[in-house]
Amino acid sequence: MSKKRPVALALAGALCLVTTACADTTDKTGAEGGAAAAAARTGYPVTLENCGVTQKFTEAPGRVVVMNGASVAEVSTLLALGLGDRIVANQQSYGMSEVEGRAEAIKALPTGDVKLNDAYDVPREAMIGLRPDLVLSTTSYGFDEKNGFATREQLKDVGAHTYVSPQGCDQDTSKMTVADSYTLLRDMGKIFGRTERAEELIAESQKNIADVAAAVKGEKRPEIMVLFSNMVMGGNDFSSVVAKGIYNDILAKAGGTNAFASASRTSFADLSKEKVAATDVDALVVIGYNDPNPAAYARKLLKEFPQWPAAKNSTYVAVSDSMYLGPSNDLAVRKIAEMLHPDKF
Numbered sequence: 001m002s003k004k005r006p007v008a009l010a011l012a013g014a015l016c017l018v019t020t021a022c023a024d025t026t027d028k029t030g031a032e033g034g035a036a037a038a039a040a041r042t043g044y045p046v047t048l049e050n051c052g053v054t055q056k057f058t059e060a061p062g063r064v065v066v067m068n069g070a071s072v073a074e075v076s077t078l079l080a081l082g083l084g085d086r087i088v089a090n091q092q093s094y095g096m097s098e099v100e101g102r103a104e105a106i107k108a109l110p111t112g113d114v115k116l117n118d119a120y121d122v123p124r125e126a127m128i129g130l131r132p133d134l135v136l137s138t139t140s141y142g143f144d145e146k147n148g149f150a151t152r153e154q155l156k157d158v159g160a161h162t163y164v165s166p167q168g169c170d171q172d173t174s175k176m177t178v179a180d181s182y183t184l185l186r187d188m189g190k191i192f193g194r195t196e197r198a199e200e201l202i203a204e205s206q207k208n209i210a211d212v213a214a215a216v217k218g219e220k221r222p223e224i225m226v227l228f229s230n231m232v233m234g235g236n237d238f239s240s241v242v243a244k245g246i247y248n249d250i251l252a253k254a255g256g257t258n259a260f261a262s263a264s265r266t267s268f269a270d271l272s273k274e275k276v277a278a279t280d281v282d283a284l285v286v287i288g289y290n291d292p293n294p295a296a297y298a299r300k301l302l303k304e305f306p307q308w309p310a311a312k313n314s315t316y317v318a319v320s321d322s323m324y325l326g327p328s329n330d331l332a333v334r335k336i337a338e339m340l341h342p343d344k345f
Helices: 007-017 023-042 073-080 102-107 124-129 152-157 178-192 195-216 246-253 273-277 294-304 309-313 329-340
Strands: 046-050 053-057 064-066 087-090 134-137 161-164 223-228 238-242 268-271 283-287 316-319
Touching: 046 161, 046 178, 053 161, 064 073, 073 087, 073 102, 073 178, 124 152, 152 161, 161 178, 178 195, 178 246, 195 246, 195 329, 223 246, 238 273, 246 329, 268 273, 283 294, 283 329, 294 309, 294 316, 316 329
Parallel strands: 064 087, 064 134, 134 161, 223 283, 283 316
Antiparallel strands: 046 053, 223 238, 238 268
């Protein structure tokens, strides 16, 4: 970046060399110039529009609280950007990760010694007591006063910025795609002055996904069932089956399609055993969420539904955090593509 001062500023300085009449102007202009130069060096201030709330950062946050949200998107993104030391309390964990060392790194983060509420998250009083300067939530649920949480306005009053991750403003993540993972990376990069690192991670992910897409181009797209391992979300036997969201984008990039995409308007379908049994499933993707052995759950399902093409060919894969919003979607794309189209890799 050029270090030359703007023409107007340089001209003002030159005029003041020949007269003492503009001493006040020189001081004021010099101060403004110094502030502009400092901003150019640091990248601050940074202004971000987030779910209708404008946030202005004059420096990188140093006391970050990461709320639960049944996610690891935010904490994984911070770790990928080398910002683990900024976290004073983290409530996110998948218990496992496709990225070597990440699960252990998350486990080692401070929790703030907070007594969690019924939603396994940080209640209002405890949040204020942590003295955060940035609070991250997967959806706007984490700032809803009705749920016992500190609101964005209340946190602003104590000097804390707030951030809701992409597609989380209305708590509907059914339209989420891999591009939202990149938005999260870019936003955190801007907020923390790590834009260059964020763009490096995005470029690497995009290249990896493009390589996979090129390898499976033109291949038959198998019908895939995606569900969380040993998790109950509704009233039926299969209430954690994925219908929409980032999962479908990952499947498409890996050369597959979701067998239950039309089963629900929301991210998850609540299905009976009969509905599942009547659907041809070519392959199974099981997401491990704090389950130490999702592969065992996958094998159990294949035995339960021997009529599936997936069962006849034992076609399944277990994944974890790479299948969700976060910095590692390219790993899920690759892993699923290798299962679906092994001859292409």
